[in-house]
Amino acid sequence: MGIDMTIKPLIILPDPVLRQVSTPVETIDADIRRLADDMLETMYDAPGIGLAAIQIGVPKRLLVLDVTKEGEEKQPLVFINPKVVHSSEERSVYEEGCLSIPDYYAEVERPAAITVEYVDREGKEQAVEAEGLLATCLQHEIDHLNGVLFIDYISKLKRDMVIRRFTKAAKTRGAKAI
Numbered sequence: 001m002g003i004d005m006t007i008k009p010l011i012i013l014p015d016p017v018l019r020q021v022s023t024p025v026e027t028i029d030a031d032i033r034r035l036a037d038d039m040l041e042t043m044y045d046a047p048g049i050g051l052a053a054i055q056i057g058v059p060k061r062l063l064v065l066d067v068t069k070e071g072e073e074k075q076p077l078v079f080i081n082p083k084v085v086h087s088s089e090e091r092s093v094y095e096e097g098c099l100s101i102p103d104y105y106a107e108v109e110r111p112a113a114i115t116v117e118y119v120d121r122e123g124k125e126q127a128v129e130a131e132g133l134l135a136t137c138l139q140h141e142i143d144h145l146n147g148v149l150f151i152d153y154i155s156k157l158k159r160d161m162v163i164r165r166f167t168k169a170a171k172t173r174g175a176k177a178i
């Protein structure tokens with residue numbers, strides 16, 4: 001990570017940018033590494049455990065994660081063009097939240113284990129078998145790359161309530177909205 005990392009403003013529900021489908025990263029160059037570093041800085045500052053590029057308004061298939069517990073040594077992970085190549089039949093339920101939907105949490109059921117192929121920050125092809133929190137977090141962030149939010153998995157009634165609440169809040173913020 002460089003010394004010139006920048007904390008970026010987060011895109012918040014109901015901004016339609018969050019529904020955009022991100023495009024693959026073609027070349028892993030200094031700009032992409034810089035973007036990954038800025039995303040990590042933004043994620044740690046929030047604080048959060050995962051962030052997709054679209055959440056800072058960049059529609060590229062790139063996400064960052066760090067699922068280590070507070071007090072443990074940081075383990076920043078960068079996933080470029082991640083693809084789920086296997087999902088377990090077994091499912092698990094986690095209470096999820098999202099930096100783009102602040103202070104809202106809901107239980108979401110997803111495959112308990114997945115295999116993800118991706119390219120790392122150095123441009124090397126990698127694969128990871130994930131389970132537990134890492135599996136949930138990866139699926140949540142990969143969803144962002146496809147314009148999908150975790151509230152899409154809850155009941156329509158609850159989802160409409162959340163969207164209404166955030167739409168009202170955005171109007172209150174008015175011209176100052178970022």
Ligand SMILES: [Zn+2]
Pocket residue numbers: 097098099100140141144
């Ligand atoms: Zn999210």
